[in-house]
Amino acid sequence: MNPLLSRLQPYPFERLRQLFASVTPPAHLSPISLGMGEPRHATPAFIKDALVAGLGGLASYPATAGEPRLREAFTGWIARRYGLALDPATQVLPVNGSREALFAFAQTIIDPTREGAVVVCPNPFYQIYEGAALLSGATPYYAPSDPARNFAVDWDSVPEAVWQRTQLLFVCSPGNPTGAVMPLPEWEKLFALSDRHGFVIASDECYSEIYFRDEPPLGGLEAAAQLGRSDFKNLVSFTSLSKRSNVPGLRSGFVAGDAALLKAYLLYRTYHGSAMGPAVQAASIAAWNDEQHVIDNRAQYRQKFAQVTPLLERVMPVSLPDAGFYLWAQVPEHLGMSDTDFARQLLAQYNVTVLPGSYLAREAHGANPGAQRVRMALVAETAECLEAAQRIVQFIQSPSP
Numbered sequence: 535m536n537p538l539l540s541r542l543q544p545y546p547f548e549r550l551r552q553l554f555a556s557v558t559p560p561a562h563l564s565p566i567s568l569g570m571g572e573p574r575h576a577t578p579a580f581i582k583d584a585l586v587a588g589l590g591g592l593a594s595y596p597a598t599a600g601e602p603r604l605r606e607a608f609t610g611w612i613a614r615r616y617g618l619a620l621d622p623a624t625q626v627l628p629v630n631g632s633r634e635a636l637f638a639f640a641q642t643i644i645d646p647t648r649e650g651a652v653v654v655c656p657n658p659f660y661q662i663y664e665g666a667a668l669l670s671g672a673t674p675y676y677a678p679s680d681p682a683r684n685f686a687v688d689w690d691s692v693p694e695a696v697w698q699r700t701q702l703l704f705v706c707s708p709g710n711p712t713g714a715v716m717p718l719p720e721w722e723k724l725f726a727l728s729d730r731h732g733f734v735i736a737s738d739e740c741y742s743e744i745y746f747r748d749e750p751p752l753g754g755l756e757a758a759a760q761l762g763r764s765d766f767k768n769l770v771s772f773t774s775l776s777k778r779s780n781v782p783g784l785r786s787g788f789v790a791g792d793a794a795l796l797k798a799y800l801l802y803r804t805y806h807g808s809a810m811g812p813a814v815q816a817a818s819i820a821a822w823n824d825e826q827h828v829i830d831n832r833a834q835y836r837q838k839f840a841q842v843t844p845l846l847e848r849v850m851p852v853s854l855p856d857a858g859f860y861l862w863a864q865v866p867e868h869l870g871m872s873d874t875d876f877a878r879q880l881l882a883q884y885n886v887t888v889l890p891g892s893y894l895a896r897e898a899h900g901a902n903p904g905a906q907r908v909r910m911a912l913v914a915e916t917a918e919c920l921e922a923a924q925r926i927v928q929f930i931q932s933p934s935p
């Protein structure tokens with residue numbers, strides 16, 4: 535048995551299941567879950583049609599690098615979204631969703647023969663970053679988010695000695711769970727650190743198409759190009775159709791960036807058995823080549839957040855994020871509750887599920903930056919999210935003992 539498996543911590547939703555094990559929610563209230571970040575808007579019909587039309591390809595083994603048409607769909611979208619011209623033959627690869635891709639990338643990048651390897655990631659963070667680091671034999675280092683700076687990650691808090699041992703840096707912009715977007719000066723700082731110490735940057739951008747300002751979030755490749763780094767040295771971005779196109783079950787995305795890194799990544803994936811099925815490729819081509827459904831999807835989220843956020847702002851510290859579909863709310867101090875107590879009592883009294891923020895972070899440097907916060911995934915239809923918000927308001931205004 536791989537001894538590194540023992541270093542993994544329970545996934546947040548397993549911890550949530552244990553937290554709720556003895557809770558009996560009120561039967562007269564329908565259950566509403568804001569816990570899991572699973573898109574629940576309708577999948578566009580044209581993507582389903584393309585999936586079905588692609589079933590004829592099931593008689594053939596797919597290539598790990600994907601069909602040329604698929605890679606051209608990736609680079610076509612990058613050109614439209616970011617104004618960048620990438621080589622479809624060398625600078626993009628299909629992946630079976632960002633979770634699998636992020637994990638596999640760490641196994642490709644980390645050199646297990648070098649002692650003391652470090653993987654730096656934000657705190658709070660998407661739990662795959664930690665698991666990927668641990669199972670590659672590296673040690674995670676958690677860089678805290680700063681509430682005073684709209685939850686921007688405090689990269690300056692990472693000691694020079696840690697950067698010297700860093701082989702991989704995970705960044706997430708827009709962030710999960712905070713929704714924070716990294717501006718160009720932060721990218722410039724990280725690129726300079728990468729140049730100095732030689733580590734690779736994995737940029738998780740799966741929430742990039744759900745945003746609330748007029749200006750779309752800056753992408754990692756876009757930032758590199760603006761800073762004259764047209765070769766994308768030591769940079770790979772990860773994106774997915776799950777949130778953009780409401781197809782989490784399709785397990786489809788792509789990576790783009792440094793051609794030398796992607797060549798090694800393709801080698802790993804060839805042995806890893808990570809080829810994307812032909813029907814999924816067909817549906818993915820259709821999805822990446824259409825933007826209207828993304829605009830419509832974004833409009834639904836904007837309308838939903840515009841209605842839900844003001845309700846909750848009246849009773850708890852919370853504000854509209856830069857992007858993403860989460861509200862990162864603070865538990866009101868007057869309640870005298872921890873984030874786990876808040877989540878447990880909210881379920882017990884109002885049958886609404888939220889995720890404790892402490893489950894999405896680690897105790898590091900004397901604090902858990904997710905403590906006293908909860909993540910609310912506004913993924914259901916607007917009416918259901920509004921109902922959940924109204925119940926949360928009632929709970930905060932008159933919690934039962």
